[in-house]
Amino acid sequence: MKSYISYKLVPTHTQVPVHRRYKHFDWLYARLAEKFPVISVPHLPEKQATGRFEEDFISKRRKGLIWWMNHMASHPVLAQCDVFQHFLTCPSSTDEKAWKQGKRKAEKDEMVGANFFLTLSTPPAAALDLQEVESKIDGFKSFTKKMDDSALQLNHTANEFARKQVTGFKKEYQKVGQSFRGLSQAFELDQQAFSVGLNQAIAFTGDAYDAIGELFAEQPRQDLDPVMDLLALYQGHLANFPDIIHVQKGALTKVKESRRHVEEGKMEVQKADGIQDRCNTISFATLAEIHHFHQIRVRDFKSQMQHFLQQQIIFFQKVTQKLEEALHKYDSV
Incomplete structure (x- = not known):
């Protein structure tokens, strides 16, 4: 089934x-x-x-x-x-x-790919400065390369750190806890009444370290995993931009060629103006997408970093609470 x-x-x-x-x-x-x-x-x-x-x-x-x-x-x-x-x-x-x-309607849609630009309208008399557009596109290309490299590095670091917390940190803290309990068991061989409180406090300290080890193992789900989820989404975005930039660069190249052909008498001005208009449309759309990308990037990473730090604070408060509980056990010894 x-x-x-x-x-x-x-x-x-x-x-x-x-x-x-x-x-x-x-x-x-x-x-x-x-x-x-x-x-x-x-x-x-x-x-x-x-x-x-x-x-x-x-x-x-x-x-x-x-x-x-x-x-x-x-x-x-x-x-x-x-x-x-x-x-x-x-x-x-x-x-x-x-x-x-x-x-079926969506799959038969003819306004896809290059035809999509036919559905767009640009502000009248709003010709863009092509040099300025090219400069912005080149700047964004450098930005995406740097962001992709740093996102890859952060993802690797976070993944490795999470792995250590789940396995290594948990194991090491519980090894410390076990050692404290071993000391407590040794002290229990002394049957005198004034030793009992200390023995119990040390055993409790061992249990506290066990619990802290468990907290470390569970913590990546709360803070590092969400960061890596966001990085994965943005790495998908960044993988898209080379093709988007290629479309934009192709349009700019055609405008430059058309201008040269006009100067050489190989193309009419009216036809070159049409190429310029189409390039304007593509440029407006590309720059709008870049602007939107930066807006959501700031929104998402602000929210995610706030969540990460809030979860880190909660985590260390839990660790502190465990240690304080263990510390108070010695007050009555």
């Missing part, structure tokens, strides 16, 4: 829940990536063929899809496009016919 996981989505503008499987997300991603050549559609969290119903994987993919949907819903173009709204609102589980109709 076949089994699969479905995800419940509740759009804020309809409050009507719909259910989607991973294959529906995959279909939506393909449609959006095909339709919008200069919009970064973040990659979906990976689909795992084997062991896909393991609890950790299910939880991780669910969190990744939440991030993905938040990015889709906060994009001024993607959130409003027909295919996304169909995905978000069509009750496929109760109206299979409506779902298939919307699916």
Whole structure:
């Protein structure tokens, strides 16, 4: 018997829940990536063929899809496009016919790829300075390269640190705890009454270190894992930008060539102006996408760093509490 996981989505503008499987997300991603050549559609969290119903994987993919949907819903173009709204609102589980109709309509959409630019309008008499555009694009290209390198490094560091907490730190703290309990057991050989309190306090200290080891093992789920989830999403964004920049650079190159052809008498001014207008449209769209990317980047990393530090504070407060409880056991010795 076949089994699969479905995800419940509740759009804020309809409050009507719909259910989607991973294959529906995959279909939506393909449609959006095909339709919008200069919009970064973040990659979906990976689909795992084997062991896909393991609890950790299910939880991780669910969190990744939440991030993905938040990015889709906060994009001024993607959130409003027909295919996304169909995905978000069509009750496929109760109206299979409506779902298939919307699916076919999206797959027959002719305004995809280069044709997407025909749907855009730019402000009248708003020709961009091509040198300024090229400078901004080059600056963003350098930014994405640096961000990609640093995100990769942070992801590696966080992953290694999380691994140490789950295995190494837990093991070392519990080894210390065991050693304290060993000392307590040795002291118990002295049967004098005034030794009892000390023995119990040292044993409690050992238990406290055991508990701290467990806290370390559980902590990455609260702080480092969410950071790595965000980095994974943005690494998907960053992987998209070389192609987006390539489209923009291609348009700029055509404008430069058309100007040279006009000077050489090989092209009419009117035709060159048309190329310039199309380049303007592509430039406006690309710069708008870059601006949006920076806005959501600041929003997301601010929120995630606040969450990370809040969780770190809570964690160390728990550690401090365990140590203070152990310390107070010696007050009555």
